[in-house]
Amino acid sequence: MNHEPFETWILSQKEENLTPQQQTDLQEHLEDCPICQQLDTSWANVENLLICSPMVSAPLGFTQRAQDGLVKRRQREHQLQIRRFFLFTFVFLAVTSLALTAGMILFLSPLEILVNAMHIFARCALFLQQVENVLRIAVTILPPIIPLALITAIFGTFTILSFVWSLAMMRISVKGVL
Secondary structure, three states: OOOHHHHHHHHHOOOOOOOHHHHHHHHHHHHHOHHHHHHHHHHHHHHHHHHHOOOOOOOOOHHHHHHHHHHHHHHHHHHHHHHHHHHHHHHHHHHHHHHHHHHHHHHOOHHHHHHHHHHHHHHHHHHHHHHHHHHHHHHHHHHHHHHHHHHHHHHHHHHHHHHHHHHHHHHHHHHOOO
8 A cells, every 4th residue: 555645644744734635535545444543643743743842942052062162063064175185186286206217117218318408408598598687677667657656546546436437426416326
């Protein structure tokens, strides 16, 4: 026998308004089914206990302890998440480095590795020299531009603030102060 709809109706008949047809079907089923009768009486006893039981107030400081515990648990979870992230990153970098090293050893001779490393160092030195040249040129060009940039920044800021202020005044005049 299928008890599922009747069990659901028994457990939710106070919260949900059952249709008259459902109520009739439930009563007919309860007359014939001892399992559902037992469920109905047990559920009625539970509801009665819940209604008749006195409300017990929480002990002093319960809320604060619960909130403190929640904060500590979140901090522990955050620290654990950070540790996992760094562990994953370290493992990933280690595995990647090992794979690259193994690939280099298998496919390149030690002389080719040395030549490639020297080539990379030379390119890095050249790049740093180019950055130094660009910075040197920027230092010689920037002093005349700085006052113009400051005036532009101040004027732009004043314009934006004036626009925002006018929008706020218009909104207050139309809608009033909340």
